Amino acid sequence: MRKTLLESLTHGSLTEPAPAPDQAALAELATKVNRAAEARLGRSLAIREVDAGSCNGCELEIHALSNAFYDIERFGLRFVASPRHADVLLVTGPVTKNMQQALERTYNATPDPKWVVAVGGCAVDGGIFRGSYACVGGVSETVPVDLHIKGCPPSPVDLLKGLLALLEHVSAKR
């Protein structure tokens, strides 16, 4: 263990420079986010992830945000265990009908001000699962969405760009 720890100390950091916030995401947010609500938050957002029926590909890349290369917590973004502690719901999947009620309840359990970020192609419009008897479609058909991050799955860099745009937008309005 000592060797692993020492090497971690002496070697340079793996963490990579932050990507620029996604301009398209900033534009989408500008039209959607409530200004009065934004003023109350500092440069920090607590995120609750909700899998609304994804294939788990998006979850893998959301997990990767916490590894040493992306280190999402350096931006003041952190994942929390309950919607009651969250500012942001990060929702994946084509919203299966079996998860729709749970998603609504999670949204209602999240205190205002809150934002919803829909992650992945399925969360935009149901993706390849669109039209199934078992899926509702995009996340916005169940709860209001402030930002979409596309991709199947979006890469960690895409996710970071979108989340940084959200963070920048929120703090710029402060």
Add this chain to the structure above:
Amino acid sequence: MGILDSIPHVQAVVSHRPSPRAVVTEVGWQAAIDRLVEGSLTLLGFWGEPAAVHMALLDGGSAEIAVVTYACTAGTFPSVASRHAPALRLERTIHDLFGPVPTAADDLRPDLRQWLDHHAWGKSYPLSGRNASRDARPYQFLPAEGEALHQVAVGPVHAGIIEPGHFRFTANGEHVVRLEQWFGYTHKGIESLMQGASLGAAAKLANRTSGDSAVAYAFAFARAAEAALDVEAPQRATWLRALMAELERLANHLGDIGAICNDASFALMHAQTGILRERCLRAADVAFGHRLMMDVIVPGGVTRDIAPDGVSALRALLAELRKVFPRLVELYDNTASLQDRTVTTGIVKAEYARQFGAGGYVGRASGRNFDARRTLAYAPYDRLSFEVPVLDAGDVNARVWVRIREVEQSVELIEQILDRLGPGGLETALPPGIGRGACEGMALAEAFRGDVLVWLRLDDELRVERCHLRDASWFQWPLLETAIEGNIIADFPLCNKSFNCSYSGADL
């Protein structure tokens, strides 16, 4: 003697490849169940159609596979689950989706509680092709009674970044008396979307049945379609398929070994294996243009070659793994506080692993020596040299060790493939149509968590008429219920992560 020699059947289906399929009457169906109950055959799959049910059977000794089909002419079929428990969730799924009712003698009443159907679809029996309704009843969990018992309900929305499902614990103090799972939350209707889909669209769905096993699903789907059409992918394509499959296995094993340790509050290992996992995904991205390597494997071959700098990226990855991973293994082995959590925790009995035909590290950590790459030796694994680690302890620690050994084997396999990757074509052209009616194919591929089975029937224009995808999780999830019994609730995350079953893969 073949499997079907001992099962009376009325008709063999000629268009089914590569293993035989035969239509049986009740006598043959019961004979097949007898073989499952006595343990001479293993249930490999169990799926439905509006008017038929199919069972795939494996003879573990000879590695022979056969499918038996029972025609549900009266809308019923003799229940398998009432005699052979591993069939239970699949049987409830068949009823939920297609409608046929399992029947049995009164003393063996089949469990007809809904499994995937949460009464939210706006219709019942969605794949039955008819309008029938079913009473909407609140879900009844199995009872556990006693003075000091209390229930803990968890999910579908969990505390971590994981898939949704419901766990109902009955506990006595801290100790779990019973765990009952109820899933179906991620049911997307994949099998209905498959119906009528082109092979290309269907392959995309297969890739997204369980995203962590995208390559394995695509591999199994492609091989099933190729079996049905009686074509073979070019040799170079099969090498590239295996290369991607081993990369996927590496990435998942590395991520999970760390995540298991993290659930025992040993974050250092999680941070270190997280770095290695990320390096795998980046190498995959360089080599195949997608971090999870989705949509590269298709029926007939692969859509793209390995990128010119992909080989060097993979060799650099192997060098890094050989340098760093042994140190992490040593760290796991020498950290007593960690071993204290994993050794003797969450034991899966060897008897259950055998009975359920548990694949992957869940089975192999409990003495079940089955790996589709070895037992079925599909291309190109018939020409690669590797070991299949098998342990007997059946606890969290044994599952971790099987995965550690499999990481080492995958590193060796990737090197062998890179050394031997010769020139050649990437795709065999598929016939435009078959002009002789439907054809059927079945294939297995070893995903990181166990064998994935794909069965499909194509119409004569090569559209999917019916496709069933069976994740290894179907036969592993029930064993988690047995493994947690007598453990404390606080050890559930650890046990669960050591299984890491798929929700999406089993909810379909």
